[in-house]
Amino acid sequence: MKKLLAGILTAGVIISHTTIAGETINGAGATFPYPVYSAWAYMYYKQTGIKINYQSIGSGGGVRQIKNRTVDFGASDAPLPPEKLDKYELYQFPAIIGGVVPVVNIPGVKQGQLKLDSESLCKIYLGEIKYWDNPKIKNLNQNLKLPHKKIVVVHRSDGSGTTAIFTKYLSETCPQWKDKIGFGKAVNWPVGIGGKGNEGVANYVKRMRFSIGYVEFAYAKQNRLKYTLLKNSAGNFVAPSIETFKNAGATAKFDPDKHFYLWMVNAPGKNAWPIAGASFILEAREKKEADKKVNKFFKWAFENGDEIAIRLDYVPLPKELKQKIYDYWKQHGIYP
Numbered sequence: 001m002k003k004l005l006a007g008i009l010t011a012g013v014i015i016s017h018t019t020i021a022g023e024t025i026n027g028a029g030a031t032f033p034y035p036v037y038s039a040w041a042y043m044y045y046k047q048t049g050i051k052i053n054y055q056s057i058g059s060g061g062g063v064r065q066i067k068n069r070t071v072d073f074g075a076s077d078a079p080l081p082p083e084k085l086d087k088y089e090l091y092q093f094p095a096i097i098g099g100v101v102p103v104v105n106i107p108g109v110k111q112g113q114l115k116l117d118s119e120s121l122c123k124i125y126l127g128e129i130k131y132w133d134n135p136k137i138k139n140l141n142q143n144l145k146l147p148h149k150k151i152v153v154v155h156r157s158d159g160s161g162t163t164a165i166f167t168k169y170l171s172e173t174c175p176q177w178k179d180k181i182g183f184g185k186a187v188n189w190p191v192g193i194g195g196k197g198n199e200g201v202a203n204y205v206k207r208m209r210f211s212i213g214y215v216e217f218a219y220a221k222q223n224r225l226k227y228t229l230l231k232n233s234a235g236n237f238v239a240p241s242i243e244t245f246k247n248a249g250a251t252a253k254f255d256p257d258k259h260f261y262l263w264m265v266n267a268p269g270k271n272a273w274p275i276a277g278a279s280f281i282l283e284a285r286e287k288k289e290a291d292k293k294v295n296k297f298f299k300w301a302f303e304n305g306d307e308i309a310i311r312l313d314y315v316p317l318p319k320e321l322k323q324k325i326y327d328y329w330k331q332h333g334i335y336p
Contacts, residue, residue, distance in 0.1 A: 025293055028055040029062015029075030030161045031197040032216040033096050033279040037075075039308045040301045052297060055056040060159015060185045066090060066282045073294045074282040077161020078168075078185050079261045089285045091332060092259040093325045094278035095298055097249045097315040099217045100165050101240045101275070103205050106132060110143070110226065112239050115140045117231035118274070122174035124151055124212060126181075127191035132210060140231075148212070154204045154213035157194025159185040165277040166214045169265040173274075214275075217245075218313045234270040241273070247317045248276035254321055256328040288334050295329055296329060296336035 027037075041052035057065075059076035066074030067088050075095075080103040085092055102121060104114055123129040129136060133146045156163045164272050167183035181187050195201040198219040205213040208221055217240050219228050229237040238244050248267040254260045264276045266294075281298065283291045302325075306316035329335040 008290055017176075023049070023293075024051045024053050025061075025073075025297060026053045026055075026071045027073040027075060027294070028065045029056050029282075030059045030077045030279050031056045031199065032059075032077045032098060032100075032162050032277075033075065033167075033314070034198075035218045035222070036096055036305070036309050036312050036314050039312060040297075040305045042307070043308065044297055044300055048300075050293075050297070056197065056199075058156075058158040058185075059161030059164065063159075063185075063282065066284065069284055069287075070282075072287075072290045075279060076185075076282060077277055077279045078164030079263070079278070079280050080259075080282065081261050082258050085259050085261075091283045091285055091291065091328075091334065092261070092280050094254060094260050094262075094317060094321070095281050095301070096274065096309060097245060097252075097264070097278050097317065098313070099240045099245045099248070099273045099276045100162055100169075100214055101217050101220050101227045102212060102214050102230070102305045103202070103220050103227050105205050105209055105211045105226065106147070107209060108147075112227060112229055112268050113141075113144060113224060114226075114228045115231070116228045117238050118173035121230075122170050122177045125155070125170065125189070125191070126151060126177065127153070130319060135325075147238050149210040152208050152211035153192030154201050154208070154211055155189050155194055156186075156196070156201060157190045158196050160197075161185060161277075161279065162198055162214065162216055163187065165247075165263075165265060165275060168263055169275045172266045222336070230274055231268075232274045233266050233268055234272070236270055236273055238273055242313060242315060244271055244273035245276050248272040248274070249278075249315055249318070254324065256279075256324050256331075260325075260328075283334070285332075288332075291334040292336045299326070299336055 062074035065071045133148045164185045169179040171183040195204045198215045201213040202219045202223040247269045309316045
């Protein structure tokens with residue numbers, strides 16, 4: 001199965017960066033959903049001959065390019081509020097659900113052994129917890145032998161929806177973070193080194209001992225990074241998984257009248273992963289024919305791509321939400 005998925009992703013990357021005769025749809029943005037969009041693009045091209053040229057440049061770049069009308073669609077993990085969508089004359093809908101996970105490289109600590117809560121994660125990224133054997137971390141991990149080694153903090157260097165989800169979670173759960181730093185696609189990090197894209201953060205954590213970073217779950221799995229457990233709003237330590245992402249998504253109330261604007265962090269539910277989020281598609285309101293072509297691809301993905309999404313550790317949209325999106329497209333004259 002891993003070889004099959006690697007083949008799909010490799011082929012997807014090729015399709016995204018080579019010139020092929022025939023119709024091409026251009027998109028750019030979030031790195032968070034890139035593995036699943038690449039796999040969908042590969043299968044869509046095989047079935048239709050239509051190329052999806054998706055550039056994984058970060059959510060900030062995706063928003064900028066669709067604002068400038070240099071692509072057919074943008075992609076962002078940070079949803080735009082209705083007033084900004086009106087200002088930039090954009091449509092917005094979710095395409096996939098996933099999770100952002102803290103990942104660590106601590107020799108001797110295995111997959112899913114390290115427990116963190118929002119306070120410890122917040123203080124690590126504020127630079128207030130500097131060593132792995134800090135009492136706050138030790139109290140959560142009394143059965144682990146943690147080294148007196150300085151924590152190497154890794155964050156995103158580019159405008160990132162993954163960062164927006166991560167910092168939104170910290171802002172919701174840590175008053176100190178909210179007051180000092182806030183949330184967004186780019187923030188003034190108090191400490192750490194920056195990597196470009198989920199790929200950059202994953203590579204840094206993989207290479208640097210005693211490091212911690214945050215990436216979309218698919219990147220953690222592909223790079224065999226050690227994710228942590230996190231304490232959720234119900235007080236339970238949970239592991240990132242399709243089931244805990246689904247649990248977080250179960251309470252999500254996407255409203256088409258608000259262009260589906262919604263954050264999913266710190267969701268209720270005893271098994272909910274606390275740093276979950278959707279990735280959104282942005283389209284120009286005046287380019288309805290182009291929007292229909294984009295939406296034809298996503299409709300195909302919604303109807304044919306759920307199994308691929310699950311294999312790549314994403315959560316497909318619920319059937320009811322897909323129908324809301326179809327109705328939204330019809331309402332605005334962009335149903336394919």
